[in-house]
Amino acid sequence: MIVYSLKCAEDHLFEAWFRDSSAFDDQAREGKLTCPVCLTHKVEKAPMAPALKGSACEAKPTVEDMHKVRQYMAGLRKYIQENAEYVGRQFPEEARKIHYGEIEERHIYGEASLQEAKELVEEGVGVAPLPPDLTEAN
Numbered sequence: 001m002i003v004y005s006l007k008c009a010e011d012h013l014f015e016a017w018f019r020d021s022s023a024f025d026d027q028a029r030e031g032k033l034t035c036p037v038c039l040t041h042k043v044e045k046a047p048m049a050p051a052l053k054g055s056a057c058e059a060k061p062t063v064e065d066m067h068k069v070r071q072y073m074a075g076l077r078k079y080i081q082e083n084a085e086y087v088g089r090q091f092p093e094e095a096r097k098i099h100y101g102e103i104e105e106r107h108i109y110g111e112a113s114l115q116e117a118k119e120l121v122e123e124g125v126g127v128a129p130l131p132p133d134l135t136e137a138n
Contacts, residue, residue: 008035009042023124032126036076039107073131080130084109092116099125
């Protein structure tokens with residue numbers, strides 16, 4: 001697995017995991033990459049800094065950093081719920097049908113076991129975990 005920093009045409013930055021570099025190339029060429037913020041399919045690799053070991057990279061997140069992450073995750077979850085169809089436990093089957101062109105492409109979310117999610121990724125189906133609802137954790 002490899003992680004890339006990606007950027008959409010609207011300059012939204014995000015990361016995505018791929019089986020290997022050719023998996024990224026294939027998905028990009030087929031227009032299967034989607035920005036999680038604006039849902040555009042115009043996505044490219046963003047410049048990445050090399051990972052360096054040392055104290056500068058070991059900074060601990062602040063309370064403010066954690067608050068920002070919680071806000072972002074809550075916003076992302078809300079956006080997905082408002083702009084995608086919930087398909088429940090049928091998620092793996094529906095995602096495959098969309099991926100293989102058996103049904104019309106649409107944005108979906110639902111439930112899958114860790115094994116099912118791994119199998120989808122191995123098949124090249126573009127999936128990502130939905131962030132937890134952090135507002136219910138309090």
